Amino acid sequence: MTKGKKWSSERKSFHDPLTGVVITQLTDYYSHSYHLYFTNNAWYDGNTKLLIGSDRGNSTNLYSIDLLSGDLTQLTDLKRNQKKGIQGTFINPHKMEAYFTIDRSIVAINLKTYHESTLFELPKGYQFSNLSCTSDGKHLCFGLTEDLSNSIKSNLSGGYIGFEDTEAARPHCQICLLTIETGEIKTIHEEKRWIGHVNASPTQPNLITFCHEGPWEKVDHRIWVLDIDTGRKWKVVEGEPNQYAGHEYWHADGLRIGYHGYTDSLDRKDEKFLGSVKFDNTEYEHFNFPYQNMHIHSKDTQLIVGDGQQTTAYHGEYYQDCLFLWKKNKDKMEGPRVLCKHRGSFHIQQVHVHPCFSPDSTKILYTSDMSGYGNVYLVDVPEFEALPTLDDDRLKCSK
Numbered sequence: 001m002t003k004g005k006k007w008s009s010e011r012k013s014f015h016d017p018l019t020g021v022v023i024t025q026l027t028d029y030y031s032h033s034y035h036l037y038f039t040n041n042a043w044y045d046g047n048t049k050l051l052i053g054s055d056r057g058n059s060t061n062l063y064s065i066d067l068l069s070g071d072l073t074q075l076t077d078l079k080r081n082q083k084k085g086i087q088g089t090f091i092n093p094h095k096m097e098a099y100f101t102i103d104r105s106i107v108a109i110n111l112k113t114y115h116e117s118t119l120f121e122l123p124k125g126y127q128f129s130n131l132s133c134t135s136d137g138k139h140l141c142f143g144l145t146e147d148l149s150n151s152i153k154s155n156l157s158g159g160y161i162g163f164e165d166t167e168a169a170r171p172h173c174q175i176c177l178l179t180i181e182t183g184e185i186k187t188i189h190e191e192k193r194w195i196g197h198v199n200a201s202p203t204q205p206n207l208i209t210f211c212h213e214g215p216w217e218k219v220d221h222r223i224w225v226l227d228i229d230t231g232r233k234w235k236v237v238e239g240e241p242n243q244y245a246g247h248e249y250w251h252a253d254g255l256r257i258g259y260h261g262y263t264d265s266l267d268r269k270d271e272k273f274l275g276s277v278k279f280d281n282t283e284y285e286h287f288n289f290p291y292q293n294m295h296i297h298s299k300d301t302q303l304i305v306g307d308g309q310q311t312t313a314y315h316g317e318y319y320q321d322c323l324f325l326w327k328k329n330k331d332k333m334e335g336p337r338v339l340c341k342h343r344g345s346f347h348i349q350q351v352h353v354h355p356c357f358s359p360d361s362t363k364i365l366y367t368s369d370m371s372g373y374g375n376v377y378l379v380d381v382p383e384f385e386a387l388p389t390l391d392d393d394r395l396k397c398s399k
Helices: 163-168
Strands: 012-015 022-025 033-035 050-055 063-065 070-072 097-102 105-110 116-121 126-133 139-146 172-179 187-191 195-200 207-212 223-228 234-235 243-250 256-265 271-278 287-288 303-306 324-328 332-341 363-368 375-380
Touching: 033 363, 097 126, 126 195, 139 195, 172 195, 195 243, 207 243, 223 243, 243 271, 243 287, 287 332, 303 332
Parallel strands: 033 375
Antiparallel strands: 012 022, 022 375, 033 050, 050 063, 063 070, 097 105, 105 116, 126 139, 139 172, 172 187, 195 207, 207 223, 223 234, 243 256, 256 271, 271 287, 303 324, 324 332, 363 375
């Protein structure tokens, strides 16, 4: 297994059995393959290539898929026993370079030559959280979390083992800013709270979001914004009591933040919602639904994709493993419409479905282990009105 190794196209297309939409399977190998985390843009080189992770060869590595030919190229040559942050790889928006963590290092890789260089070494007593690159391409933002492995047994990527205990321990956490050109590093925020999901705005180089990680109903507040220039931080989506929002992501404008969540109160037990808000807590939009999603994603407020988990009593569990679409119509959110079956198990983090729109919003990228192995898929997005609702006779005939 070496850098630059070429893999012939594994691409094939088929029609979804429920809706008939065209789905293109990009990988087909006897190991897990998966796209990058849904908050991280995976398209590059004029949107003709896509970064993914794959475990082929008995070790996780970073790969590039040529979306024109379907061919794959292996970009890294990592050993099985190395601790890898491949799923969290982040592409620099201004040059052919991407960043990921390996063991105790942040590594930059040139996406043309595959040359790797180490940018940062983890200080003793800490573990990496995720990283992202500011919109001007000049800085990396990333989290450091106090290493509690000697006192808490955890496996967060496989069943969230230790999730509640880690939150309750209040680990010391930092958000760091690394200047890529000079290597200068500084701490821009720290506290005795478990910090995760450090995400830079795709258009505003001074803005990042982060979260207080842990069970949503137990943390003091989930979604926060930090101004890098001033150091000021503030809560976003301060809802009603017993209302919990999370899985936040930036819209393409870099100003709005999307999210979903639920309300847990005696009179509104398990009420679900999705919405978005501008980073300064203005232009708040909130829509209640009886449908649960593990994750949602959108480029704007108009069209939203969710990864299913619909569990109403009327429909039972048949549509739990579907991709759903919602469309904004004036001040209402229409849907869900069923896009396709994903049949993902969510068994480990790498095979979470994590649906996300392509840069031009014509396709949705997702991961599914419907075949027994995780693979990467692209589904075409048709006209919203052409897709069936949950009561559509077309779906009843497909059961």
